[in-house]
Amino acid sequence: MARQQAPRLGGWLPGFAREAPFPLRCTCRPNTTFAGTIATQQSTALKIQHFASNIFLFLLLFALPVAAQTGDAVAAFDSGYVETGNPFVLHLSVPEQLGQPADIDFSPWETLLPAQNILGSTGWQNRDGRWVNDLTLITFDSAQLWLPPLGIAFPDGDSVLTNPLELNVLPTPATGELTDLYDIKDIRREPANWRDFLLPLGIIAAGVLLLALAVWWFLLRKKKSGLLAERALRLPPHELALRQLAELERRQYWQQGQIKTYYTELTRIVREYLEHRYQIPALESATDDILHLLADTDMPEPLHGPLADLLRWADLTKFAKGAPPEHFHAQALREARRLVEQTRPVEQPDTAPQNSKLKTQN
Numbered sequence: 001m002a003r004q005q006a007p008r009l010g011g012w013l014p015g016f017a018r019e020a021p022f023p024l025r026c027t028c029r030p031n032t033t034f035a036g037t038i039a040t041q042q043s044t045a046l047k048i049q050h051f052a053s054n055i056f057l058f059l060l061l062f063a064l065p066v067a068a069q070t071g072d073a074v075a076a077f078d079s080g081y082v083e084t085g086n087p088f089v090l091h092l093s094v095p096e097q098l099g100q101p102a103d104i105d106f107s108p109w110e111t112l113l114p115a116q117n118i119l120g121s122t123g124w125q126n127r128d129g130r131w132v133n134d135l136t137l138i139t140f141d142s143a144q145l146w147l148p149p150l151g152i153a154f155p156d157g158d159s160v161l162t163n164p165l166e167l168n169v170l171p172t173p174a175t176g177e178l179t180d181l182y183d184i185k186d187i188r189r190e191p192a193n194w195r196d197f198l199l200p201l202g203i204i205a206a207g208v209l210l211l212a213l214a215v216w217w218f219l220l221r222k223k224k225s226g227l228l229a230e231r232a233l234r235l236p237p238h239e240l241a242l243r244q245l246a247e248l249e250r251r252q253y254w255q256q257g258q259i260k261t262y263y264t265e266l267t268r269i270v271r272e273y274l275e276h277r278y279q280i281p282a283l284e285s286a287t288d289d290i291l292h293l294l295a296d297t298d299m300p301e302p303l304h305g306p307l308a309d310l311l312r313w314a315d316l317t318k319f320a321k322g323a324p325p326e327h328f329h330a331q332a333l334r335e336a337r338r339l340v341e342q343t344r345p346v347e348q349p350d351t352a353p354q355n356s357k358l359k360t361q362n
Contacts, residue, residue, distance in 0.1 A: 072095075072160075072163070073092070073093070073094045073152050073160040073161060073162045073163075074091075074092070074093050074094075074162060074163060075090065075091070075092050075149075075150060075162035075163055075165055076090075076091045076165070077089065077090055077091070077165060077167060078090075078091065080166065080167065080168060081168045081170060082139070082167065082168070082169055082170070083169075083170050083171070083172045084139065084140050084141065084142050084169060084170070084171055084172050085138065085140055085172055086138070086172075087119055087136050087137065087138045088136070088137055088138070089134055089135065089136055089137075090134070090135045090136075090137055091132065091133075091134055092104065092132070092133045092134075092135065092150070092152065092162065093130045093131060093132045093133070094130065094131050094152055094160060095129070095130055095131075096126060096129045096130055096131060098131075098154060098158075098160065099131075099154055099155070099156070100124050100126075100131055100154075100155075101124055101131060101133070101152045101153065101154055102153050102154055102155045103152075103153045104133070104150060104151070104152055104153075105150060105151035105152070105153065105159075106118075106150065107151075108147075108148040108149065108150060108151070109147055109148070109150070112145050112147060113137065113139060113145065113147060113167075117137050117138055117139055118135055118136070118137055119136040119137065119138055120135070120136045121133060121134070121135045121136070122134045122135075139169055141169065142169050142170055142171040143169050144166070144167075144168050144169070145165075145166065145167040145168075145169065146164065146165075146166055147164060147165040147166070147167060148164055149161040149162045149163060149164050150162045236344070236345075237272075237273050237276035237277050237344075238273065238277070238340050238341070238343075238344035238345075240273075241269055241270075241272070241273035241340045242337065242340055242341075244269045245266075245269055245333065245336060245337050245340070248262070248265050248266060248269065248333070249333060253265070254329040259317055259323060259329070260317055260318060260320075262329065263313070263314040263317045263318060263332070264314070264318055266310075266314065266332060266333065266336060267310070267311060267314040267318075268283075269336065270307070270310065270311075270336050270339065271283050271290070273339075273340055274290065274294070277343060277344075277345075278293075278294065278297045278299065280293040280294070280297075281293075287308070287311040287312055287315055290311065291304065291307070291308055291311075294307075299343055300342060300343070303338075303339055303342060303343065306335040306338075306339070307335070307339060309335075310332050310335055310336065313328060313332070314332075
């Protein structure tokens with residue numbers, strides 16, 4: 001009869017014996033294989049370890065109310081065994097008289113079960129004379145973890161330590177058939193809230209409003225410019241020139257010292273009138289070229305001299321080579337108005353042939 005050493009329990013409870021409470025014996029017979037003996041011992045050891053773990057959990061649960069009576073901080077898992085990838089709960093509680101805790105120090109578990117593995121927390125709640133906080137954790141590495149006490153801090157600077165914990169993380173059993181796999185879980189969706197759509201709807205509404213305002217402004221401006229252009233085209237050249245001369249006189253440029261601006265606008269009005277009245281390129285031609293082109297038209301001869309003086313004095317003023325005398329400013333406006341009035345076309349009476357030409361007032 002040979003005595004075999006009792007199998008170790010794997011450190012299921014610190015402070016207790018790590019061997020089975022009774023020796024395991026086996027009778028070695030010539031017809032008994034060594035492999036059968038070892039299998040029997042391992043099976044017995046696993047049963048003992050499972051029994052011992054249940055005893056530990058029972059003692060731990062029994063210690064919770066005792067700790068609550070003695071005023072200690074208590075930490076406990078909802079189960080001593082978890083599978084990798086499955087969430088589990090850590091229950092923390094302190095006596096009510098200590099006050100509501102402010103923080104939990106997870107640094108002692110940094111290398112075993114760090115704070116990044118926390119999925120959620122209920123926060124500290126007052127239940128039955130104790131402050132309780134339930135934290136949901138998860139781990140993906142199979143191991144037998146011995147977890148040191150956690151520090152629980154209070155607003156006044158005091159802190160307490162919880163009891164140490166043991167956690168057995170078991171690997172998730174692998175299935176042999178693909179048909180045994182569970183379906184993929186759907187995403188956990190939050191209920192729809194109308195406030196979630198306020199920002200995108202507000203942005204869309206603002207964009208539509210700005211676009212509508214831009215289109216309205218563009219169409220209105222186009223309409224106004226079209227009306228002004230159409231109205232300007234409908235006016236005969238002499239009427240348009242007389243209106244522009246009246247507006248130039250109203251602005252009083254030369255009275256305010258803006259001599260260059262005054263003569264620039266005055267000669268533009270005169271050149272534009274001559275171009276439309278006599279069909280010559282007066283706007284882009286030099287002064288001498290305009291006078292040469294007008295010599296071949298029916299423009300009255302007495303008007304050539306005053307027009308030449310007006311255009312030449314304006315050229316000197318615009319190119320800063322000189323300035324006309326003070327009395328010439330008002331005279332230039334009068335000469336421009338006289339030029340328009342005496343050269344505007346006059347229609348023949350209705351009794352005249354329809355193909356009669358327009359003649360010039362003298």
